[in-house]
Amino acid sequence: MSTKVALSYVNLFCTDIEAMFGFYQGLFDLEEIVESRSPMFRGARTGAASIGFSAHDAYALLGLEQATDALGDQALLTFEVPDRAAVDALTAKALLQGATQVKAPFETYYGWYQSVLRDPEGHAFRINRAG
Structure with a gap:
């Protein structure tokens, strides 16, 4: 018997929940x-x-x-947007709001257009347009 499941939440542990909530709420x-x-x-x-x-x-x-000894990134959040222009615009907005650019908007080998960033606390996320 198969049970249908759905992802309901993704949680980030943060030093300053107000600042991180404000960053993502303001950006998206x-x-x-x-x-x-x-x-x-x-x-x-x-x-x-x-x-x-x-x-x-x-x-x-x-x-x-x-975690006290984690090495490297442990998770990556992906935010899907409607088009390439939104990837570019939201990447610029994220940088103005304190994000750090890991990779400028680029086309992947599988046909997605995305940028990779870190929020002000260092969590990795990408802004993506699939296909």
Whole structure:
């Protein structure tokens, strides 16, 4: 028997949840999920799945351990946009809001057009137009 599942949330552990929520909300014009707001969490709707910003206090709440020796990137968020112009425009906007460019907008070998960036806390994300 197969059970259909859907990704509901992707959460980032953040030093400053207000700043990270503000960065992504301002960049992508995301709608806050007000009913889930708490001193250690902010969430926003992004379409099929939502994005959450969890304070480091959430590690204990969830029974998780904060990584202290992780090497390299552990995750990559991808935000899908309607066209190539949006990739270019949002990349420029992200840089103005404090993001760091890893890779300027480029066409991949599989036909996507994307840029790769880091938010102000260093989380990797890309702005993408598939196909």
